[in-house]
Amino acid sequence: MPSYTAPTKDMAFLLHEVLKADKLNIPGYDELEPDFTAAVLEEAGKVASGVLTPLNVVGDQEGCRLENGVVYTPPGFKEAFEQMKEGGWTGLDMPEEFGGQNMPVLLGTAVGEMFSAANQAFTMYQGLTHGAASAILAHGTDEQKATYLPKMVSCEWTGTMNLTEPHCGTDLGLMRTKAEPQDDGSYKVSGQKIFISAGDHDMSENVIHLVLAKIPGGPEGIKGVSLFIVPKFNLNEDGSVSSRNGVSVGNIEQKMGIHGNSTCVMNYDEATGYLLGDMHKGMRAMFTMMNEARLGVGMQGLAQAEAAYQNAVIYARDRLQGRDVTGVKNPDGPADPLIVHPDIRRSLMDQKSFIEGARGFLFWGALLIDQAHRSGDKEADGLISLMTPVLKGFLTDQGFDMTVLAQQVYGGHGYIEEHGMSQFVRDARIAQIYEGANGVQALDLVGRKLAADGGKHVMAFFELIKSYCKGQDGDEMKDFIEPLKTASKHLQAASMFFMQNGMKNPNHALAGSYDFMHLFGHVCLGYAWAQQARAALDALANGATDATFYETKLATARYYMARRLPATGMHLARIESGADMVMALDADAF
Amino acid sequence: MPSYTAPTKDMAFLLHEVLKADKLNIPGYDELEPDFTAAVLEEAGKVASGVLTPLNVVGDQEGCRLENGVVYTPPGFKEAFEQMKEGGWTGLDMPEEFGGQNMPVLLGTAVGEMFSAANQAFTMYQGLTHGAASAILAHGTDEQKATYLPKMVSCEWTGTMNLTEPHCGTDLGLMRTKAEPQDDGSYKVSGQKIFISAGDHDMSENVIHLVLAKIPGGPEGIKGVSLFIVPKFNLNEDGSVSSRNGVSVGNIEQKMGIHGNSTCVMNYDEATGYLLGDMHKGMRAMFTMMNEARLGVGMQGLAQAEAAYQNAVIYARDRLQGRDVTGVKNPDGPADPLIVHPDIRRSLMDQKSFIEGARGFLFWGALLIDQAHRSGDKEADGLISLMTPVLKGFLTDQGFDMTVLAQQVYGGHGYIEEHGMSQFVRDARIAQIYEGANGVQALDLVGRKLAADGGKHVMAFFELIKSYCKGQDGDEMKDFIEPLKTASKHLQAASMFFMQNGMKNPNHALAGSYDFMHLFGHVCLGYAWAQQARAALDALANGATDATFYETKLATARYYMARRLPATGMHLARIESGADMVMALDADAF
CATH class of the missing domain: 1.20.1410 (I/LWEQ domain)
Known part of the structure; x- marks a missing residue:
């Protein structure tokens, strides 16, 4: 089974020696002192290695299943999710008033990389929740924030983003899902959404779907799209969970990878929804979170590359095959380890130099997001907006290529599922596609x-x-x-x-x-x-x-x-x- | 379900207008007249599209299974294999005296590309048989040739190549499988071989394993390796199948792709084997077929790229998404097809220009093999020896990358297994690894x-x-x-x-x-x-x-x-x- 060790030293080097984060004049950054970040990274690393890594292969092999309308996650996921909640890892960079810890995105990104590297499919459940909560935070009414955010920050309730329909993904103007206004100010949402990550599952009490839909009579195309909150379970007046809403799982997709995440076809049949943000301004509401969400996907590319690389290094040191042409390195063994061979070095150096460079780029991007949000720095905002597609597209393309290189180090042993190297490749592949395909x-x-x-x-x-x-x-x-x-x-x-x-x-x-x-x-x-x-x-x-x-x-x-x-x-x-x-x-x- | 149409016109262009094969002074090439090759390519194309393509997804989804020591291939494989035998496709470029048709490798390569594109996992059963038969043809005694070749050329019996062991693949000098000489001139072969493609199955009456093993007391390392014929079933004096030999399937590997091919762990327990070629010269015997075998793997890279590309083109023409920035192309539809977009074109042109260039390179390589073998041309032999690693490594690396590009055209629909694009990627991946990993x-x-x-x-x-x-x-x-x-x-x-x-x-x-x-x-x-x-x-x-x-x-x-x-x-x-x-x-x- 593959292992994972959080690269805490490399991360600390970036935070404190390269970016010198604790010396920067950004609100909240004064807390990022070396002792503090070291403690957070170390604890997060323990969770990643000890809790999430062992479940990665399990998630891939067992997958999710749909039985009588109920989605079951792979064995162990539920318990691990409880540990994530209890450890407070779900609201690291969310506001304190909703139960979060108000840490900078920079630190959240470092921790996120670890969790993603250890188990991407699992980490997506809280990643999607984070995205949905951020949308409510940015565009919700005070009542909506009070109703949903405390439960979502703690991941008692999880969230989803519903954009894609069978006939449209990139071109959302073609959307058919409808939201009919009701007398009480709510809407009846009807339509089908596909490829909904973490669409439904057995790890939370409620699922808060953010759904893009068109209000009849609105503008044509993308300008007539609005965003709605559609909970899986309706809520009582006191905010507790009540009856089932008109939303159901049509199917769980069979995918190339991230089997541990339930990618669902979601059917909305006059489901009660609540407008989030302005009418017909749904795309704007979605795009508010875009820089952060796409940085998060770029991070996944790097994270899978790191996890795959670590295992390639272990194998290259252990596997004895051939002799160093410049002189035997392991005279007591029947052969020298793979790592003596220049072409294996070439592969490992390509991986290592990508990973550590990419992490520098990623952390810088996260810092710019903090500068933009926390300091209201317009230049930082402009720069990160410019670089967001690069962070997403380049890091996921190269990250995928690096998992392929890492798999190749294993030879035939990389192609069989036993060693987990195939999973890194298959899981990494999705990051080039979702959250806007890299061509987009x-x-x-x-x-x-x-x-x-x-x-x-x-x-x-x-x-x-x-x-x-x-x-x-x-x-x-x-x-x-x-x-x-x-x-x-x-x-x-x-x-x-x-x-x-x-x-x-x-x-x-x-x-x-x-x-x-x-x-x-x-x-x-x-x-x-x-x-x-x-x-x-x-x-x-x-x-x-x-x-x-x-x-x-x-x-x-x-x-x-x-x-x-x-x-x-x-x-x-x-x-x-x-x-x-x-x-x-x-x-x-x- | 993906489709496949054999590129007969492109192939004819290469054969007759670029290489001008029928005009070349190579024994047997005079038969390659345009009418004749057109008829062969057309018929082969029908088999590829009509028989093999529909079974490709079936093979991926159903895989092979081992029950009570018996390997079962996916539904439909057995019937299709019968069709291949009946059509005479299994011995196209094998000598007439053993039931083949003595066609040039050049034509065999064209036909092989079609079959491989349509169903790589399936085609490997006869590909491995071809390889094993070629080894017997080159190194067998007259009696061995007479015993095995007629049955192998017709694929009544199939063949395998047994090189890899758990602790060694590239470095075969570390091999542990032993062959003890017996009084009757045979050997008792014992050991474990892994990653044996088409290792066992239910489609043939017998499986003829070619096994590398060491005869005790021979030279150390790679110089003490010999090659043995180890049939699954022993033979009666009249050549008919008799009792079971001491070889059994330990396991079928769970792999990233080519699920339709039974990749087996083979256990040899004092199995009766017969020396093929000279004692301690097993590697040389294996290497005789290397140019041809590696060209065949390079061909697989191209073939998967072609199949994936064809489906990417179909999707890019059908899927409506966005508008051409230079002017609407599909005014009656809600959007323009993907193929209007420059970045989709960039991807399709990368694929197309690789595929058609690679086919030119591949066919040239096949021609050089014919020149070397049929005309005894030493220069052609030197040139193809030089280029063989390039054909194998470059075509499979690039071929894999092209399947990834083709999958990307489908966006999220490429990541789910439903459209078969993931399978092209997963199947293409193995060609970079087997028959000598590309670093080798x-x-x-x-x-x-x-x-x-x-x-x-x-x-x-x-x-x-x-x-x-x-x-x-x-x-x-x-x-x-x-x-x-x-x-x-x-x-x-x-x-x-x-x-x-x-x-x-x-x-x-x-x-x-x-x-x-x-x-x-x-x-x-x-x-x-x-x-x-x-x-x-x-x-x-x-x-x-x-x-x-x-x-x-x-x-x-x-x-x-x-x-x-x-x-x-x-x-x-x-x-x-x-x-x-x-x-x-x-x-x-x-």
């Missing part, structure tokens, strides 16, 4: 975010990289700054190509959008690695006792710069080839 | 094949590309020849780097081996596309009636050159960064 992320980035506010945010990003590089002109940083400069130039050239050609024909920009997202991701990881290299050099200069840790950071940073960043040139070449070749064929010529 | 292919390429015969074959490859480019210096070929030249220069620079640095430290070559394999693959596909572009231009100049077909080839070739070949620069940069960064960390620093 690329479209959002190039079609919307680049030009937002007159292109201000992307200019700010370039300026940030440029001024960072200027400030790091010493010889010791050359290995990191020069490649970063080159990569950043590639990104600027790509932006310039879009500006010059996209006006004539938007397809010139859109045909390069996916490559642009990856180019952007590499620049962000290059930047994240430069920062980590800087922090490592500083620590070594200050006589850090654990020199190996910092030297390892430097070696890994160098690897990323030399062996991963050159991808930017390829992406630029693809972008600059324009749309004509992409669009050359008639649809029936494929 | 890269090692074989750089550590063995590059320097073989004094580097003669790689020099011949460079010369081939160079002289081809020289002969195509007209303007009309510029879009294809210039990128091919650049890519080829990158490959030469990488080879030069290995030569200059690998002598000092072999790790400088090995650390770049994987990138070299991919760089090499891109050059081969670039060459394959240049040839196809040339043939298309010629056809158009000669007033071909189906101009669209040839113009589509040219547009797809242009796409590959502009959007796929630039990967070579990235691979070269990775290679030239050397081994130091790859090997920088201590094993315990990971």
Whole structure:
């Protein structure tokens, strides 16, 4: 069975030596002192390794089942969910007035990565609840907040997000689910929603569905969509659970992975719903949580890569196969361990340098969200909006690729289900699809975010990289700054190509959008690695006792710069080839 | 349920317009006239679409089961296998004296691609039989050939290859299975073999296992390994099936994919075996078939990509989602089909340009095998030996990536098992692992094949590309020849780097081996596309009636050159960064 050890030391390094979070002037960040974060991360790591990891394979193999309308989660999930509630892990970054602990998103992200790495399917139950609660927090009336939030913050009640219908996912304007207004101000919601993660289950007393639907007579298309709260069980006046509402599970989907999560077809048949936020402004309400939710999915890509990588390392150290061509390393054994072989190293270094760079990028993104929300920093808000599709798309694409690399280290043993490596691949795959498929992320980035506010945010990003590089002109940083400069130039050239050609024909920009997202991701990881290299050099200069840790950071940073960043040139070449070749064929010529 | 239509027109184009096979002076190739190959491909296509495709999902969902020592294949497999035998498809390229049709490997490869695309798990039963029969053909005594081949060519009896043991796969020198010589010249084989594809099943009267084992007292390690024929049922003097031999199925592995194939743990307990080929020369006997077997696995990568791509195209044409930003394309519908969107095109063009280029490369490889075997052409033999790891590694890596792209076109519908897109991904994954994991292919390429015969074959490859480019210096070929030249220069620079640095430290070559394999693959596909572009231009100049077909080839070739070949620069940069960064960390620093 695969194991997982929370990378607490790497996380602490990012929090305190790279981002220097406790020194930042963001409300609440003063609490993030090293002793405190260490205690939280250590405890969370114990839960991840001890409670969630052992259930990961169980969830995959047993899956969820629907019997007489009731959804049963895999054995052990219910008890583990109780432990999560009791430990207070469900409301870490939710407001204290609703029972949360008001911690920054930054710390919540670190903890979330651990839980996700240990058991993605399980962690989604509380992740979806977090998302739904955030929507109510942002758009609910005081009464709605008082009714739902305390129960949702504690996960006594869980939440879901209902967007997709059989004929539409990305294009929600085609939605058919209807909400008929009733005399008492409520609505009767009818329709079918599919792919509803954590749609129903046996771990909570109630399920609070957030459902997008159209009020008859409203505007056509996406502008006529409203958001509704539809509880599985109606509530009594005192807020306690009463009769069953008109919502039922049609089916549990058979999926490639995340079997432990009940992905449901939900049927709404005149279910009582309550408008959340403004009428016909449902998409806006949904989008409020988008940056955070998509950062959370990007985090899943990294988390699965980390878990898979850890197991690949264990196997590479244990499995004896072949001899080191430069000289026997394990003379007493029948062969040397896999890890002596350069191509295994290449694979492990690709994984390690992605994971630690990606975590730097992710934590920076979480910090920007805190800056935007807690300090009302508009520039931080603009920057994280710009980078959100990159965080989601790049981290999940690369994260998936890394689980494939990790599985490959196991050879045939990776392909059989016994060692759990296949599960990492199958689970990681979903993150490229849900919460906006990665092609839609690329479209959002190039079609919307680049030009937002007159292109201000992307200019700010370039300026940030440029001024960072200027400030790091010493010889010791050359290995990191020069490649970063080159990569950043590639990104600027790509932006310039879009500006010059996209006006004539938007397809010139859109045909390069996916490559642009990856180019952007590499620049962000290059930047994240430069920062980590800087922090490592500083620590070594200050006589850090654990020199190996910092030297390892430097070696890994160098690897990323030399062996991963050159991808930017390829992406630029693809972008600059324009749309004509992409669009050359008639649809029936494929 | 996914569908599959055999790409007969593309195959005919390659056979007759690009390779001009029927004009080549290779024994048996005169039979490959367009009418004849068209008839074979059409019939094979019918079997693939009509018989094998409908069973693909069944095989995935039902899998194989072991009951009281008997392996049962999925419903319908047995009947389909009978049809394959009756149609004579099992011995297409086997000698006539044993009941085959003596067709070239080239035609067998085309037919094999269809069957594999339609149902990889099913087709492996006859694929493994083909491999085992080829080994007996090459190394068996006349009596062994007479005893086994007629039954194996007809697939009345099937075959297996038994190499891997629990503790060793790549490093077979660690093997523990023993073969004790008996007075009658036979051996008693004992040990456990794992991951045995088509290890046992209910579709044939007997299973002929080829088993690698060590004869006690022989040389240490890989040099003491011999190959044995171990039938499931012993044979009577007249060759009919008699009592059960000492071989049994320990388990059927639970795998990520190819569920329809029974991957077995095989236990040998003093099973009667017969030496095949020379004592202690078992690896050589196995390796004789290596080029062909590995080409067959590379073909699987392409085949799964083709099947997945076809279904992605169908979905992209049908699914209405969003509007073309350059103008509505489906004004009568609620939205435009996915295929109008540039990023969907980017994905489909990546797939299409890989598939058709890879098929050109694959067919060329098959032709070289025929040249080597049928004409005794040493240069062809050297060239195909050099390119075999590229065919296997590059085509399966890229083929897998393409199934992921195809799955992504379906969004959430690709992640649920209902549409079969997940199966393409899960099935394609194995081809990167078995028949030598792709890291081992890269090692074989750089550590063995590059320097073989004094580097003669790689020099011949460079010369081939160079002289081809020289002969195509007209303007009309510029879009294809210039990128091919650049890519080829990158490959030469990488080879030069290995030569200059690998002598000092072999790790400088090995650390770049994987990138070299991919760089090499891109050059081969670039060459394959240049040839196809040339043939298309010629056809158009000669007033071909189906101009669209040839113009589509040219547009797809242009796409590959502009959007796929630039990967070579990235691979070269990775290679030239050397081994130091790859090997920088201590094993315990990971």
